[in-house]
Amino acid sequence: MVETGHFALVLAFVLALIQFAVPLAGTRLAEPRLVAVSGPATVVGFFLTLLAFLALTAAYVQSDFSVVNVWENSHSMKPMLYKVTGVWGNHEGSMLLWVLILTFFGALVALFGNNLPATLRANVLSVQGLIGAAFLLFILATSNPFARLSPAPFEGRDLNPILQDVGLAIHPPLLYLGYVGFSVCFSFAVAALIEGRIDAAWARWVRPWTLAAWIFLTGGIAMGSYWAYYELGWGGWWFWDPVENASFLPWLAGTALLHSAIVMEKRSALKIWTLLLAILTFSLSLLGTFLVRSGVLTSVHAFATDPTRGLFILIILMVFIGGSLSLFALRASSLTQGGLFHPVSREGALVLNNLFLTTATATVLIGTLYPLLVEAVVGDKISVGAPFFNMTFVPLALPLLLAVPFGPLLAWKRGDLYAVAQRLFAAFGGALLAVMLALFLVDGVGVLAALGIGVGVWLLLGAATDLALKAGVGKVSPAIALRRARGLPRSVFGTALAHAGLGITTLGIVAVTTLEVEQIAVMKPGETMEIAGDTLRFQGLTPVRGPNFTEDQARFVHLDPSGRERGEIVSSKRLYTARQMPTTEAGIATNWFSQLYVSLGDPTPDGGMVVRVWWKPLVLLIWIGGIVMMAGGIVSLLDRRLRVGAPAPRRSRPLPAEVAAE
Numbered sequence: 001m002v003e004t005g006h007f008a009l010v011l012a013f014v015l016a017l018i019q020f021a022v023p024l025a026g027t028r029l030a031e032p033r034l035v036a037v038s039g040p041a042t043v044v045g046f047f048l049t050l051l052a053f054l055a056l057t058a059a060y061v062q063s064d065f066s067v068v069n070v071w072e073n074s075h076s077m078k079p080m081l082y083k084v085t086g087v088w089g090n091h092e093g094s095m096l097l098w099v100l101i102l103t104f105f106g107a108l109v110a111l112f113g114n115n116l117p118a119t120l121r122a123n124v125l126s127v128q129g130l131i132g133a134a135f136l137l138f139i140l141a142t143s144n145p146f147a148r149l150s151p152a153p154f155e156g157r158d159l160n161p162i163l164q165d166v167g168l169a170i171h172p173p174l175l176y177l178g179y180v181g182f183s184v185c186f187s188f189a190v191a192a193l194i195e196g197r198i199d200a201a202w203a204r205w206v207r208p209w210t211l212a213a214w215i216f217l218t219g220g221i222a223m224g225s226y227w228a229y230y231e232l233g234w235g236g237w238w239f240w241d242p243v244e245n246a247s248f249l250p251w252l253a254g255t256a257l258l259h260s261a262i263v264m265e266k267r268s269a270l271k272i273w274t275l276l277l278a279i280l281t282f283s284l285s286l287l288g289t290f291l292v293r294s295g296v297l298t299s300v301h302a303f304a305t306d307p308t309r310g311l312f313i314l315i316i317l318m319v320f321i322g323g324s325l326s327l328f329a330l331r332a333s334s335l336t337q338g339g340l341f342h343p344v345s346r347e348g349a350l351v352l353n354n355l356f357l358t359t360a361t362a363t364v365l366i367g368t369l370y371p372l373l374v375e376a377v378v379g380d381k382i383s384v385g386a387p388f389f390n391m392t393f394v395p396l397a398l399p400l401l402l403a404v405p406f407g408p409l410l411a412w413k414r415g416d417l418y419a420v421a422q423r424l425f426a427a428f429g430g431a432l433l434a435v436m437l438a439l440f441l442v443d444g445v446g447v448l449a450a451l452g453i454g455v456g457v458w459l460l461l462g463a464a465t466d467l468a469l470k471a472g473v474g475k476v477s478p479a480i481a482l483r484r485a486r487g488l489p490r491s492v493f494g495t496a497l498a499h500a501g502l503g504i505t506t507l508g509i510v511a512v513t514t515l516e517v518e519q520i521a522v523m524k525p526g527e528t529m530e531i532a533g534d535t536l537r538f539q540g541l542t543p544v545r546g547p548n549f550t551e552d553q554a555r556f557v558h559l560d561p562s563g564r565e566r567g568e569i570v571s572s573k574r575l576y577t578a579r580q581m582p583t584t585e586a587g588i589a590t591n592w593f594s595q596l597y598v599s600l601g602d603p604t605p606d607g608g609m610v611v612r613v614w615w616k617p618l619v620l621l622i623w624i625g626g627i628v629m630m631a632g633g634i635v636s637l638l639d640r641r642l643r644v645g646a647p648a649p650r651r652s653r654p655l656p657a658e659v660a661a662e
Helices: 002-029 038-061 068-073 080-088 091-112 118-142 167-195 200-231 242-267 271-293 307-334 346-378 386-403 417-423 425-441 447-471 478-487 490-515 620-637 640-644
Strands: 517-523 528-531 534-545 549-559 565-576 581-585 587-591 594-603 609-616
Touching: 002 038, 002 091, 002 118, 038 068, 038 080, 038 091, 038 118, 068 091, 080 091, 080 167, 091 118, 091 167, 091 271, 118 167, 118 307, 167 200, 167 242, 167 271, 167 307, 200 242, 200 271, 200 620, 242 271, 242 346, 271 307, 271 346, 346 386, 386 447, 417 425, 425 447, 447 478, 447 490, 490 620, 517 528, 528 609, 534 565, 534 594, 534 609, 549 587, 549 594, 565 587, 565 594
Parallel strands: none
Antiparallel strands: 517 609, 528 534, 534 549, 549 565, 565 581, 587 594, 594 609
16 A cells, blocks of 8 residues: 555656646647646546555554654554544655645646636646646655655654644644645736736636635634644744744735735736735745745744755745746736726725735745844844734734725725715724723723724724625615625625634734733642632642553642632643653633633642643634634635636637637
C-alpha cells in the first residue's frame, strides 16, 4: 500500500504536467481536443493524490513504523483520532494534505465549471496544474512521506504532544482550504491575463471561489486562535506570532478581494485592482507556506525543516509571484478600464474599505518580515511584538470599523452621505448609550475601552439597521415588512451577518483586553484564592495515567460570591512518556460568555503549587463572532445569483469564435 501511494504521487505529478501544458497549448493553437484534456486530467490527478493520502493514512492507522514519517510522528498507544490527525501533524503529511486540497479545488472547477468559456476554463485548470506540479515535485524531491526504514523499528517516537488534540483535526484542514482556495482566484486572474480579457462575468465566476476560501480561512484562523488559547496554557487568544500573521495576511487581502469583486460584478469597475488583489492574496498564502516550512522562523507553529526545503519553496514563490506580477505588468495596460463612479457611493465605500485593508496588510507584512530582513542583511536578531502591531494596526482598523455600516446603505454610482447618516442615527444613539453604560456601570472601564465597546455595538446595530431599512420596517405594516425581509437576497443577510460577526468579535476583544484580571499564587490543598468576586479552593493533586501519558491533575472547587458551588475545575501537568515532553492542560470554567482560566506552574519545595488564574470577561465572543462571520459567508454563498453564475452559451461550442478565428 505504501509503494502504491508513492507511485500514485508520481503519476499525479506527471498528470499535473499534462494538465498544465496540453490545455495551454490547445488554447494557443485553437485545438479543441487538446483543450478537452484539462477536465479529465484534473479529475484523475485528484483521485491519484487522494489514493496517496489514503495510503499514508492507512500506514498511520496500522502503525507501520517501516515508514519514516509514521515512525517519527506516531506511537502504537496513541488514540486512534490522533493517529489519523497525525497524518498532517508533520511537514510531509501536511504538504500532502495541501496538494490534496489543491487538486480537489481543481477537480471542482473541472466538474462544475461547464458554464465557463472553454478557453478560460482550460487556462484556469492549466494554471492549477502548474501549481500542483510544482508542489508535487517539492514533495517527491525533498519531503517524501513514503520513505522507508529498514529494519522497521518496533515502536514510534510519538506525535508532538501539543498536536495531540482535537484542534489538529479541525484547524489545519480549515486553514488549508482557505489558503489553497485562493489558488482558484489566482488561476482565474492569470487565465484572464493570458487571454487579455476581463469583464463583469469574470468577477461573477471568481466571486464564489473567493467567498468559499474566505469562509474556510476565517474558520481556520478562529479555530487556531481558540486552540492556542486553551492548549498552550498562556491564557492569550492572539500573540502576533509571525506564523499567525502569515494566516492573517491572506485573510485581510482576501477580504479586500471579496469587496472589490462585488464592485467589479455590479458596476464593471476596479477591474485591474481586482486582478491584482487575486494575485496578491494567493501570493500571501504562498508566503505563509514558506514561513512555516522554510525554517527561517522560530514559532510554536513552524515545522523544523532543512534549508533545502526552504530554498525549494523560495524558488516556487519566485516563479509564481514573480511570474504572475510580470504578466500583470505586461497585460494591465491593455485591459479596459472599469466604469466611473462618484466618491460618495457604495463603490466609493468599498474602495475605502480596500484602501484600509491593503494598508493594514502592508503594515502586518512589514512587521512580520522586517526581523528576517535585518537578520539577513546585518546578522542581528530583533523581534517585532504586540506593541508595534497594536500601534500600527489598530489606528487603521478603527476608522474602517466606523465606516462599515455606511457601505451597504449607500446607493450605487452616487450616494447621499447625509441621508445615510440620518438612517444610522438610531444605531449611533444605541452605540453612544452603550458607551455611557459601560463607563458608569462596569468597574475598571476606561474611556478607550468604553469607546471600543461602542464600536462593537455600532457594528451590530448598523447591520440590523441595514436589514430593517431594506425590509421597510417603520414604513409598512409588520406583515409586509416580514414578507419583504423574506424576499431579500441571501447575500443581503450574509453581509449583515458578517458585519454583525465583526461587531461581536470587536466586543470580545475589547472586553478581554481591557477588563481581564490575572492572579498568581502558591497554593496548598485547602487554600483559597479570590478573583473577580469568585473563589477557587484547591483540593489537591491526583495522579492519572492516560493511553500514552501520565499527568498530575489539580482539582479546584469554583464558588460564587455567595459561597455556592459553581462546579469543579481540573487543570493538569502532563508528561508524554515516548518523547518525555511535558505539557500544561488548562482548566476552564465557562460562565455565559466569560471564562475562568486556570493554569498550573511548577511545584514548590514546601509542597505548594504555583497557580496562575485569569478572569476573561466575554472572551468567547471573539470566536462566536468568527462563527457568525462564517455563517454570513455561507448564507451569501447560498444566494442563487452566486450559484447560477454566468449563463452558459445557448449552443455548445468547444472554443469561442475569436479563438477559432486566430
